[in-house]
Amino acid sequence: MAESIKEEIKVVAVFDRGLKPVKFRWRGRLYIITEVTHTWSSRHGASGILHYAVTDGATLFELAYNQSTMRWSIEASE
């Protein structure tokens, strides 16, 4: 079951037919994203949020990008 986290993180991302996260640092460790399994969007008030289900090959994470604040967060991990 997914564990809710909601912490801000640093992400390296590329623009390739949309915004795509490539790697991120969380709690001092660097995670290389091997697959973006699914993406979806939602709204929080006036802010558009892009959600990414990503895996480093071992663990599944949910990352979110707030288009208004331009900040990344890790929302959950398996």
Added chain:
Amino acid sequence: MHVDMNAFFASVEQRCDPALRGKPIAVVGSAKRTVVTTASYEARKLGVKTGMNKFEAKKACPSLILVIGDNRKYIDASVRILEILKSFSPKVEAYSIDEAFLDITGCLKPFGSPEALARAVKERIREGVGLTCSIGIAPNKLLAKLASDMQKPDGLVIIDEAGKAKLLEDLPVGELWGIGPRLTEHLGRLGVKTCGQLGRFPASVLRERFGIIGERLRLMGQGVYSSEVVPIGQEEEAKSVGHSTTLPADTSEKAEIKRYLLKLSEMVGARAREHCLKGGKVCLTIRYPDFYTFSRQRTLPVHTNDTRAIYASALAILESMRLRTAVRLLGVSISALAKGSGQMALFEEDRRREKLLEAMDEVNRSFGEYTVTWGTLLDEGGGSEDDTGVISPAWRPVGVKRVNVK
């Protein structure tokens, strides 16, 4: 053409998490007393059904993986699928979050045949959203829906005029869209078991037994159905705005019930205000633990979308009745809707209340729901922040029926 997404919520979750693919999973809500909203095909094979509670589902399939649903994912996928469908036909009806009808009359030329068009739709959905669907193509919505149900998952069935009589002859009436278990039972008592029999049954007897729908039932038995595809945005105006919630535990506690009523009234009021609707009637729905459900309504002196007026009316209904037992579910809705802002409030106090609500709505629109809310709702109860709610079958991608659920 009818497009039915296969085990939609479960398929989205399996798409998100590769570890769930090929495994029996069931999507459930986050509330304590949740039920299975969708089971994967792997779980269905092992006896898991929609509507089972967690314990029943686990009993049927001990290896079942329960996944708490995330409605934002499903709404996003649904909207993306509808966008894809709109690129094939201008007439797309969003029938529910995971089903749509398309009128493909006049859209076949670039594809050559209905089958080629359907295959292109499937390919685009698979490519764009990563999901499979079953498609039914037929001369009308009734038969198209029947066709899409005939082959799952990832099916494609075409019923044409020439083949429909043979198909319907021995088809049980309960297989038809709109004929549920009770109607099937009633028809059975008349000796009508198959669509063939229904299509030949005297219309006068059906009319006498079932009233206005009698004639329509006979036509359905013949595969005749006149309802058109209603494009998105051209649906009938909503007749009511309502919300309901199953409580985490049955309760007779008045204070707790009142908190839920206030929260539901705020949800109803906020959605009505967003769409400039005001209600002339307030309806309170209560379900007891034995699932006995009833509603009582009250006519308001003036149309309103003011949370406090809705709450006061719902509360007055509650106070006027004696609850025979604890409450399992509460629902609040407004009906007799009127569009527009109506007459300007006469008294200063009323105008200030309107301005207060406008300001609250504005803050919540900018910073998210419940950024500013009623103090009473900040106490315990009245619905946890983490409750995700359930997407209603009446959900639509645009308009007042687009309910935001977490």
